[in-house]
Amino acid sequence: xxxxxxxxxEIAAPGLAGxxxxxxxxxxxxxxxxxxxxxTFSASIRVxxxxxxxxxxxxxxxxxxxxxxxxxxxxxxxxxxxGVPDVTVYQQSLVISEVNYHPGPTTQAERDAGFLxxxxxxxxxxxxxxxxxxxxxxxxxxxxxxxxFSGTWTIPAxxxxxxxxxxxxxxxxxxxxxxxxxxxxxxxxxxxxSGEEVKLSYGAGTEVRAFTYDDAAPWPAAADGTGFTLVxxxxxxxxxxxxxxxxxxxxxxxxxxxxxxxxxxxxxxxDYPGAAN
Numbered sequence: 001x002x003x004x005x006x007x008x009x010e011i012a013a014p015g016l017a018g019x020x021x022x023x024x025x026x027x028x029x030x031x032x033x034x035x036x037x038x039x040t041f042s043a044s045i046r047v048x049x050x051x052x053x054x055x056x057x058x059x060x061x062x063x064x065x066x067x068x069x070x071x072x073x074x075x076x077x078x079x080x081x082x083g084v085p086d087v088t089v090y091q092q093s094l095v096i097s098e099v100n101y102h103p104g105p106t107t108q109a110e111r112d113a114g115f116l117x118x119x120x121x122x123x124x125x126x127x128x129x130x131x132x133x134x135x136x137x138x139x140x141x142x143x144x145x146x147x148x149f150s151g152t153w154t155i156p157a158x159x160x161x162x163x164x165x166x167x168x169x170x171x172x173x174x175x176x177x178x179x180x181x182x183x184x185x186x187x188x189x190x191x192x193x194s195g196e197e198v199k200l201s202y203g204a205g206t207e208v209r210a211f212t213y214d215d216a217a218p219w220p221a222a223a224d225g226t227g228f229t230l231v232x233x234x235x236x237x238x239x240x241x242x243x244x245x246x247x248x249x250x251x252x253x254x255x256x257x258x259x260x261x262x263x264x265x266x267x268x269x270x271d272y273p274g275a276a277n
Contacts, residue, residue, distance in 0.1 A: 001067065007060070009032060
């Protein structure tokens, strides 16, 4: 024995689970996932959740290499239909708590540093509102932006994770104190200022959270390029993300990445001098 390798290919044709009438057929040769060469023998393999979509038809094969470097042919296929994963633990724990979809204008200092476009400062915040840590392996944004959590990422109880557009731009505007909770970057994508669907999924598309924001009423107008962000109200209550009434503009200019967006009494009192209660 020298190594073992696995592969999965999707097949799509009339009569097969997951096939959409009128769509092109798919053939197994178009593999969707191939493992690296694994030099420790194991009779099983764990395939990343992002490799296969629920309810679709796939074929798995395996091959072996001997100690002289000669590969076998691929094995006969095992054909299967993927089931729908149970995402209850994520739906009971995670919310999309804040979105900076249309950041405020760049400052002169930011432009001097090379950050000319305000969209470089976009970010999305996820909060774990439960009392237990949540392993984020298999979680990814599949609408709005395309970015996934690494397999080792865990969001602690009551903690946050950030997906940012541009790491250097984020650090320039908000500092480096958030580095430990930045889970990924979506440099190839941008959130539309006019609104679009944002979807946090498990695997290749099983919904955990999804909503479509807008830059027009009844969505908060202040979140549309004036320097404020879009904040989920009462995240601990797991509110329906699809309802505009459950969102507001941030209390703080620039938002509060990695923290609850709270308007403290001290800040309120400073705006209302002489208020006794």
